[in-house]
Amino acid sequence: MLNEFLILMKQELLLCIILFITLILKISDNENSPRNWAGIVNSLLLINFLAGFILPTTGELFNGMYKVTELMIFEKNMLNLGLLVVSLMAHPCIKTHKHLPEFYMLIISTLIGMFFMISSGNLLLFYVGLELSTIPMAALANFNLNKSSSSEAGMKMILSSAFSSALLLMGVSFIYGTTGSFSFVQITSQLDNNALQVFAFVLLFTGFAFKLSVVPFHFWTADVYEGAPVPVAAYLSVVSKAAVAFVFITVLYKVFGTMANIWYVLLFLTSVLTIGIGNIFAVRQENIKRFLAFSSIAQVGFILVGISSGTQAGEASMIYFLLIYLFSNLGAFGVVNVVSSMSGKENISDYKGFYKTNPALSWFLTISLFSLAGVPPTAGFFGKLFLLTSGASTGNYLLVGYAAINMIVSMYYYLRIVKAIFMDENAMPIANIKAGIIPGIAIAICVIGILVTGFAGGVYNYIYSLSSGI
């Protein structure tokens, strides 16, 4: 029993151990001789990522409250990689920071929460995991204690997440009232789609929509991304969003599979709004972090199109897209972070003439933006292709056509930045930036990922073999 417990929960337990190591290092720290904190924690996170591949055991614990499947192990490895890249990316702005151990404690505890959320087979564990992954996120958004924009971001994040979890809990309470259980398996067998259950499901959907920043519940996103430190915004836009999306698809397909006709309508409406509004607002942004926030809202809209099919391909294409999105968005944020921490410039107009002074960083940013836009040689194209193909399998060509047209609109605003980098003249471009080796590794991982995941067809086939439909 104990062995089973240790092996099945190894990824969570390993993160807990790292959390306690950072805590002990913090307590034993000597103010006069600061240690090489970042080096220690980064190597621990690298070990954690590699250990995720050892002993992939599947099974259930606590009467099905906690379960592990091969797909979940894959998802957790993805999130581990995301945390590692964010941690490497954050190195230049965090290595001399007084509160570095707190940064890692908070960010690791959010990841533990996400892992429990992904593995949950019960609404109780799901709720605890969700809160564990959002409450420390708000503290992280407020990490620059002296900047009022940072505390404003934290305030907006915690209030909107508290409101959304209240809505979600109201939905959970009605589901409990009509089915008498919190276990996913028993809820599924008790569902009879009466009006109260549909109402409860809509509330639950709203809670998820808040966390995924689906329009019309996206208001906090741009403000939080702009105010939070860049690595935190990157983590929020990729790792946190991916974790919620994984659970969202489990809840839709496995728990509420019998309500497919209801959530199809909800997904249809929200995806049309999300893609449209994300694109319209992304066009007119001047701050690059706000721009990336709205572009990530539009990307979530494409994910909703993909999962609306309810097939095995729907789940596989979503996870494949999120893997590519992890590399592309972290690559873009990685370059933005280097520029922002070295020169303090965050506006798109500051990037004019960037190629003259920083050719390598310009290329990395361009490849990431091309991948986000879905230009063919990069992986982003294949990700969007599979999502739209899966969306088309329901026969709703109106929605797929709308999404495809919006992809062209999104080309405009991604290429606007590329144009600023390569073509626009600027008398005072950003000076040459020495990124340093560690954030360089982070950006290199992302660019390699963008190029490899697109051409290695085995990745999609592997994910497809692990996925399942309704």
Add this chain to the structure above:
Amino acid sequence: MSGVPLTHIIIVSSLLFFIGAYGFLTRRNLIAMLMSVELMLNSVNINFIAFNKYLFPDNLDGLVYTIFIIAIAAAEAAVAIAIIINLFRNTRSIDAEDADQLKN
């Protein structure tokens, strides 16, 4: 246990929920907004306990969930108040309208 029927309790909790939601959307004082959210969470707690007591009295699932909600709401309030205090130190105001640096 004959007096109060379940529907009355659900009506009270729904009212409390919508009062909370209304307060969250209309109040501009950050502490008052936080209080409104707590009101919503409490209405959920009433729901859970009522369902457990009236419909599924042979197990304690609903009560356990309520205890978790109370504990997590306390943690959430602690973090939220810490952030609001930090915001107050930076801007000298706890009015949501004054926190408007991040607008475009």
